[in-house]
Amino acid sequence: MELYIFNTKSRKKEKLQPQKPPKVGLYTCGPTVYDYAHIGNMRAYVFSDTLRRVLEYNDFQLHHVMNITDVGHLVSDADEGEDKIVVEARKKKKSPYEIADFYTDIFFRHARKLNIKDPSITCKATDHIQEMIDFVKVLVDRGHAYEISDGIYFDISTFPDYGKLSGIDLEEQQEGARVEVNPEKKHPADFALWKKAPKNHIMQWPSPWGMGYPGWHIECSAMGLKYLDGFFDIHTGGVDHIPIHHENEIAQNWGYTGTEVVKYWMHSEFLQVDGGKMAKSLGNFFTLDDIEARGFDPLAFRYLLLNAHYRKKVNFTWEALEGAQKAIDRLTEHVLKFREAPAKKGCGPRLQKYKEKFLEAINDDLNVPRAIALVWDVLRGEEPASEYYQFLLDVDRVLGFGMKDMERKEEEISAEIRKLIERREEARNKRNWEEADAIRDQLLEKGIRLMDTPEGVRWERIRKKEE
RNA sequence: GGCGGCAUAGCCAAGUGGCUAAGGCGGAGGACUGCAAAUCCUCUAUUCCCCAGUUCGAAUCUGGGUGCCGCCUCCA
Numbered sequence: 001m002e003l004y005i006f007n008t009k010s011r012k013k014e015k016l017q018p019q020k021p022p023k024v025g026l027y028t029c030g031p032t033v034y035d036y037a038h039i040g041n042m043r044a045y046v047f048s049d050t051l052r053r054v055l056e057y058n059d060f061q062l063h064h065v066m067n068i069t070d071v072g073h074l075v076s077d078a079d080e081g082e083d084k085i086v087v088e089a090r091k092k093k094k095s096p097y098e099i100a101d102f103y104t105d106i107f108f109r110h111a112r113k114l115n116i117k118d119p120s121i122t123c124k125a126t127d128h129i130q131e132m133i134d135f136v137k138v139l140v141d142r143g144h145a146y147e148i149s150d151g152i153y154f155d156i157s158t159f160p161d162y163g164k165l166s167g168i169d170l171e172e173q174q175e176g177a178r179v180e181v182n183p184e185k186k187h188p189a190d191f192a193l194w195k196k197a198p199k200n201h202i203m204q205w206p207s208p209w210g211m212g213y214p215g216w217h218i219e220c221s222a223m224g225l226k227y228l229d230g231f232f233d234i235h236t237g238g239v240d241h242i243p244i245h246h247e248n249e250i251a252q253n254w255g256y257t258g259t260e261v262v263k264y265w266m267h268s269e270f271l272q273v274d275g276g277k278m279a280k281s282l283g284n285f286f287t288l289d290d291i292e293a294r295g296f297d298p299l300a301f302r303y304l305l306l307n308a309h310y311r312k313k314v315n316f317t318w319e320a321l322e323g324a325q326k327a328i329d330r331l332t333e334h335v336l337k338f339r340e341a342p343a344k345k346g347c348g349p350r351l352q353k354y355k356e357k358f359l360e361a362i363n364d365d366l367n368v369p370r371a372i373a374l375v376w377d378v379l380r381g382e383e384p385a386s387e388y389y390q391f392l393l394d395v396d397r398v399l400g401f402g403m404k405d406m407e408r409k410e411e412e413i414s415a416e417i418r419k420l421i422e423r424r425e426e427a428r429n430k431r432n433w434e435e436a437d438a439i440r441d442q443l444l445e446k447g448i449r450l451m452d453t454p455e456g457v458r459w460e461r462i463r464k465k466e467e
Numbered sequence: 468g469g470c471g472g473c474a475u476a477g478c479c480a481a482g483u484g485g486c487u488a489a490g491g492c493g494g495a496g497g498a499c500u501g502c503a504a505a506u507c508c509u510c511u512a513u514u515c516c517c518c519a520g521u522u523c524g525a526a527u528c529u530g531g532g533u534g535c536c537g538c539c540u541c542c543a
Contacts, residue, residue: 032541044543069541168470168539191541216541236543243470245541268543269472276536307491308480313473313536320479323492325478330491333506369481373490380507433501442502451504458505 003058003363005051005234006311008242008265009165013365016264018233025228026052027262028119029220029237029245030066033103036287036423039301039316040271040278044238046302047268047310049116051236053398054362065227066119067219070100070126070201096203097126100195110288113298115357115400121227125219129205132214132222135256136193136207144255145193148184152194152209156187159251166243191248192217217248225253225261232262239267268310275315291321299401300325306368306399307451332406334379335392341384351387354378358395371395413459425449425457 003016018024027047031037048066094102106116125132136152137393139145144158156162192215197204204211224232237246246265253261270277273284280388291301304324308314354374361370382388395404404466424439441458451458 013518029543031543038543041543047543164540166470238470240538240542269536270543272536277542279542303491304479312480315479317478319477321491323479326493327491330506367481369491370489373481376490428501431501437502449504451506452500453505460505 003054004365005266006266008267009262014264016233018060019231019263022059023063023233024055025233026055026062026064027183027220027224027228027232027235028064028066029235029241030068030122031107032069033100033107035103036219036289037107038101038278039286039288039291042110042114042116042301043271043305043314044236044268044290045111045116046305047101049114049400050306050310050366050368050398051234051266052117052119053400054366057359057362057398063228064118064119065121065123065224067223068100068122068124069219070104070124071096071213086160089256100124100126110298113292114290114302114403115299117400123223123227125214125223126203128219128223128226129214131226132218133194133205133207135219135222136214137220139193139252139255142255144252146186147209149196150184151192151196151212151215153185153190153255154193154248154252154255156189156191156251159254161254162189162251163247165247165250168247175438191215191217191244193252217245217252220245221249221256222252225257230257230261234264234266235262236266236268242267264422269313271305271313271314272317273316278316286316294318296321296325297328300328302400303328303331303372307372309369310366325426328401331379331401332408333376335389335403335406336408338379338384338386338389338392341386341389342383343387344383345380347387349387350382350393354391362398368399371398375399408458408460413448417446421450421457421459428452 004013005016006012009346016024026048028045031041031045049127052064053060055217136145139154140147140152141172143155145152145154147153178257194207194209194212194215196210196212201213201219204213224235235249236244242265250260250262272278273282273286276282276284278284278286288298288301292298300321301324304316304321305314307324307327354377358371361367361374364370378388378391392403420439424436424443427433427436427439443450444462447462448459449462451460
């Protein structure tokens with residue numbers, strides 16, 4: 001079975017042919033850790049996680065590298081700005097390293113709640129300053145970079161293919177439309193490889209060009225080349241990275257190696273909220289903690305994301321999340337039924353069909369929504385049998401809903417509620433329906449829903465209505 | 468100003484030339500139940516933003532229109 005993925009560079013689905021099969025080197029542009037990662041950020045990582053899971057499902061040997069950007073992101077203006085982490089540190093009166101560690105921890109906590117697997121290697125920019133300096137030195141030596149008063153810049157005029165990835169024609173770009181261009185730069189699109197630090201800049205390191213700190217794109221090149229042994233089979237990121245960040249990476253990689261080191265570029269689309277951009281100023285800026293605070297399961301959010309293709313914008317609404325939560329709750333119920341089911345003869349051929357269709361879906365540029373539909377076909381269309389349960393566990397290697405560990409929600413209930421449930425049982429035994437129903441309503445008010453099953457009463461906590 | 472994307476049922480969304488337009492949520496009806504809940508069954512887009520065209524055949528291709536969104540700053 002062949003795996004096809006959409007390559008941003010060619011704008012086509014291409015058959016995956018890694019340089020050294022069965023190995024696949026995957027690089028993911030990781031988080032900038034000066035603030036909370038929001039649910040839009042998390043979409044990008046659910047995407048790269050899905051990609052790696054699909055690769056693993058196809059028996060590729062995965063080598064997955066992700067960076068942690070803990071330095072070098074300017075506040076606003078490209079030339080006059082200040083490191084975002086530094087600003088944050090100043091505000092909170094902590095060291096930049098403490099700030100970065102704090103948000104890194106939260107990022108991984110959120111990632112794990114979403115069943116995002118840890119990359120093989122996670123690398124921090126601040127741990128690779130020397131590699132970046134060496135990289136820049138080579139670019140300077142080869143004439144791809146030049147020095148001006150505030151730093152070392154890449155000379156894009158030395159790279160004829162600049163703009164190819166995003167299809168940008170440099171001549172037609174409105175130069176400095178939103179940013180003032182440093183007049184010392186040879187071309188407005190020349191970008192910083194190394195910045196000279198003012199004295200009060202907290203994070204700075206010695207370099208051949210004096211004290212300073214690395215430019216914004218160099219870390220991915222330096223660390224990626226180091227940990228992926230000189231070649232990226234696949235490089236992922238959000239679509240916002242295409243025009244600047246990845247374009248610049250390509251340029252500097254080419255300047256450094258004289259060749260293209262990334263074969264497939266893959267980019268995930270944005271998550272929108274209520275059909276528009278998510279922004280702090282609009283008050284629709286959410287983190288996974290917000291989702292949990294409203295009583296939702298992080299995996300409901302995972303379901304919501306996986307229910308849409310990674311190259312399509314997905315519209316986040318609380319109503320949609322409600323639907324996703326319901327879906328995953330029911331999925332859980334079904335999975336449990338299948339787990340408890342005995343073996344059954346004769347499901348082999350049908351099972352085979354499902355397996356083929358599943359592989360066909362995910363290998364068609366990660367069409368996970370189609371794969372999920374298939375799971376429902378099994379859950380709703382087949383008699384529970386252990387063979388199907390094995391199939392579910394198998395596909396869950398890609399979907400990552402944690403089916404193996406799914407359990408009915410058995411949350412803690414207070415003694416008071418337990419007592420009410422018991423009193424209702426007594427009333428029911430006496431066929432005192434009025435009292436029993438009254439207690440049931442009372443419990444519902446408290447967010448407890450009762451279900452009288454043949455095996456006795458069951459209960460579950462329900463989410464309180466929004467607002 | 469430049470570039471790009473999208474428009475499929477109340478909501479979230481698959482599908483990109485040809486059997487009956489996936490799936491989930493919601494809704495309706497039925498079974499079950501003391502009544503419910505949960506579960507199960509059935510139904511829920513004669514039609515894919517509009518108009519014109521190509522074609523034996525289009526949600527899918529082409530042209531035009533409308534609407535929405537994003538990017539052009541180191542935001543995934």
